[in-house]
Amino acid sequence: MSETVSEKFDAIVVGAGPAGNAAAYTLAKAGLAVLQIERGEYPGSKNVQGAILYSHALEAIIPDFRDSAPLERHIVEQRMWLLDESTSYTGAHFRSEEFNKPPYNRYTIIRARFDKWFSQQVRDAGALVICETTVTGLLKNEAGKVIGVRTERENGDILADVVILADGVNSLVGQRAGLRPDIAPKDAALAVKEILFLPKEVIEQRFNVSGSQGVVIEIAGSITGGMLGTAFLYTNKDSLAIGVGCILEDMKKQKMTPAELLERVKRHPAIRPLIEGGEMKEYAAHLIPEGGYNALPQLYGDGWVMVGDSAGFVNAIHREGSNLAMTTGRIAAETVIELKTAGKPFSAANLAAYKARLDDSFVMKDLKKYAEAPDMLLDNPHMLGMYPDFLARSAQTMLTVDGIDKRAKQREILARLKQKRSLWGIIGDAYKFWRAFK
Amino acid sequence: MSGENKPANPPAVPQINVEEKLFQNRYRVDTGRPHIRIRDERVCGGCDAKPCTVCCPAGCWRIEDGKVDLVTDGCLECGTCRIVCEPKNVDWNYPRGGFGILFKFG
Incomplete structure (x- = not known):
């Protein structure tokens, strides 16, 4: 390890999810020396999402992503359902031919495949990506400025001018360095999901779509047993993603396990016929930082910035997260590039430009709008x-x-x-x- | 689902328990190096709610003979146990790089 990374980098990016990949790609494309560190065997192997990809956020980074990215179905119909415990559902459907005209606005994706692709773009842009390596802490100088990261590897300390923390919702690296408190149970939703495989034709018949068209169903109501939460059912090419997530503050006060809750959703008569016969090939769980604007931590400091889930950039009301992750990753990288080009140090005062740019973007405007929700x-x-x-x-x-x-x-x-x-x-x-x- | 308890008309979507769900997943277990530990078992003994045993999506936290028992092999690395534990009695780390859950789809 010491042989491969003895040099000092312009920037180290911790984590290879959407936020980290957006940041590393943008930095590398601008010619900066970038090291990205990922703890999974491959980028995506630790990552979980529903998953919906919002094109606008990725277009701003890789405009022609549609030519090579592994996309499942483009969304032509959104269903919003209210389910009771086990009997009935009330719903609204919105389907539009506008959603059926390229360039498409939203796609379903399978994250393990998508993240691998995104990481390849990062490597092609010139970043050094190291997997199977967990960052355990941040290195600071006497003045308290972050100057690099510590990994679990032998001689695993690596220096950089700036560290971008994109290590996900648990944000352990930032927490342990005292940059942010742990996420509170009221600000975290636990989501569990399964992927169920079905023949393509069966999915198209059941959901009234053809070709690469897809449907998303977002679900609320007493199906979640009185807990604040939502469920979802998304169509991939030859699989369905079904999941349910609830706020931990509510979940810890009751006795239904997440696995039982998911079974309850699957058994509901509005859901059961849609997933019948699906072959389950994976069961996943992940936290979602849903605290919104009021739960955001300090976003930057001397030598560091925080992006994506690690800072809690999720718009829970609109079920948006990966687009906020990519956008905050990109904007953090652009701020770093600007400072680097101007020869300015990565001080907290200078990195405050990251927050100012976010304030001007849809990210902060939307989070502020729903601050109290x-x-x-x-x-x-x-x-x-x-x-x-x-x-x-x-x-x-x-x-x-x-x-x-x-x-x-x-x-x-x-x-x-x-x-x-x-x-x-x-x-x-x-x-x-x-x-x-x- | 055991043969004895099989209903006469099995439902179209058979209910499956958490072990069957986890069986579909891919793991590289770091044998002998659990990444999550209970800091002090006495604290768990004094905890009435034991939310870890309800909220863990992988059923890693169970009550065995009245005591909280943790087996991390099926862990999905979500972080829930650390967050719901009010006395902060969970020493929670990621597995070493490359170990733990390996999502095929995510």
């Missing part, structure tokens, strides 16, 4: 449980033809609502909802 939803579990169930039962009442007149049915529905929530409670909920989402 994560806590509001956690404090008001009935928003995603009681109301959807009420909606489902109301539909059940109105659509069951049984000789009872419609006005009587309306009175029954109203009485049911009043039983669950006072008028002021409902008005209060509406106000809280508007405040958090406006």
